[in-house]
Amino acid sequence: MNSVLYPIAAVTAWLACLYKARDLRRRRNLPLVAVVAAFVCLGGIFFIASPDVWVALDRAAHYPNLAILVSQGLVMPYTFCVLAACVLWRYPPHRARQLIRRSGLALTAVVVLMAVLFLAAPISAEDPTTYVPDNARQPYINAYLMVYIATYAVLQIVVVRITLQLARIGGRPWLRRGLRINAFGNLLALPYCAVRIADVAQRWVALDAGRFEDVARLAVGIGVLMPPIGWTIPRWGPRLSAAADWARAHRPYWRLYPLWDALTTAVPYVVLDTGDRASLLGGRRRPGRVALRAGYRLTRRYVEIRDARLELRPFLDPGVAAAAEQAGGRAGLAPDQLAAVVEAARLAAAMRAVALGITPERTALAPQRDARTGADPGGADAAAEIAWLVRVAAALVDSPVVASVLADTDPHGLQPTSRT
Incomplete structure (x- = not known):
């Protein structure tokens, strides 16, 4: 599934990036820059997570499974960019700058901690499809996943809350629809988090979390299609x-x-x-x-x-x-x-x-x-x-x-x- 779904998700995100980047020639406001940067990161997440690219990156770096750290590490700047765009639209400039600064410092610390935990774990055999469920029982990988999942889940909930607030006060109908589509896409991240929590829990309880892996991939694969639609539909929705x-x-x-x-x-x-x-x-x-x-x-x-x-x-x-x-x-x-x-x-x-x-x-x-x-x-x-x-x-x-x-x-x- 990864070899098909993830490249499609990457191409979709980068096409949305090109579509939104056209507006930068006319106006370069910070929310638009944040949205374009988010699409760059989103495409990179799924491009690197594609099995063929995963293997190629690992071999180039001479470090098995390094691709998962790079891919999941990009999740943090992606979510940060989405959060920044929403905050810039939702709050006054001085309040938005404070929230963005604090969020940026916190997510930087999270990425550093993830890298430390991942590199401290024993090197395992290269596995671009089931690395997480197969290695979740290792203490360092288990801690790495807990940090990653907790941060990711909290960010999705915060983004959903702000996005729905914006949808209630949005003026144009297609803007409101786009914001709700984005919120739905962020909500689809929660089943993925639930599967990853099951991966973490199998260290302490007898649980075969690997059987839920397709649920995680499908939720993320569908969810990743929502932001390209949601962020671009205010532009092409009136044509519908x-x-x-x-x-x-x-x-x-x-x-x-x-x-x-x-x-x-x-x-x-x-x-x-x-x-x-x-x-x-x-x-x-x-x-x-x-x-x-x-x-x-x-x-x-x-x-x-x-x-x-x-x-x-x-x-x-x-x-x-x-x-x-x-x-x-x-x-x-x-x-x-x-x-x-x-x-x-x-x-x-x-x-x-x-x-x-x-x-x-x-x-x-x-x-x-x-x-x-x-x-x-x-x-x-x-x-x-x-x-x-x-x-x-x-x-x-x-x-x-x-x-x-x-x-x-x-x-x-x-x-x-x-x-x-």
Whole structure:
């Protein structure tokens, strides 16, 4: 698992580092510098812990398992950088500097103590996968692990507390989400700490802690993916919102297509200019403008459908509407479905009449109204009417009632157009 999960974690962290480092060209505030430095350390932790790199580093240093000291030693500056960024955002500058100074001195002492304990332990055979559970019974390694785990667990709890405080007072929605994602990633470190505590405890109790090793690796592997997401999502998260807006706008847009296509085939002159409208909305694409363009296209399609229906009003046969209502009633359609089926049948019959070159009698030129409500069918506003037209489009394509009414209706019931 280490040979796959750890390189992926390292590459993910360094990609996030490059992503955040771009902002340093515009602004070099201390929290941003701390976040970039944290990603550098995070990538280094998992890069060195990868089995192939572990072996290569040990052989270069001529000291077996030195990689674990380097890797776990980097955990302290990584956590320190994350803590520094949170503290700089959370507290006034003078208070933040005091906390950072104290934390830095304490973590430096921890790293020195870890190095002393590790180097004092007897040299063991190189083991890049199960070194900790296999050597946790050695007194010096046991003490090394206790120092490391206690410090690491406390730091994670402190970072989670400050991060959640920041999330409650954060202004932008994606900033708050990113902070909560970071907090979740820090919480995933606690199962790792629990497994390492089991490693320490096996010196005194009969416990096979090695069977939980995969839990520790999985918790850390998943947890390490959270900071790259959490620290970068305030930048690219709004694009997700824009994409969701685009999808919401285009869903009815595409669902209206069968109705729009049929109507504009019968009445092609209602179609507006189909040229590129990007110049009306700004040349450079931005997340908000993507949703604006999508809304424009939906509005244009809706208007063209309504214009085409107005042009077809003289062809809307009341007999077709009555037949469709009776057939829909026999089929047990709900009122909304029935209204859509009636409208679809009327429009389908009108479009067929236009295609056959049939013109209505002059007495049929009066506006057609809904037989049940006495009002023009549709919604109270544009959004409700678009939703209603979507149901009409679905009925036009799929409703067996519409198909049966068209099959039973004589298209030549109207007066033929005289042609020259």
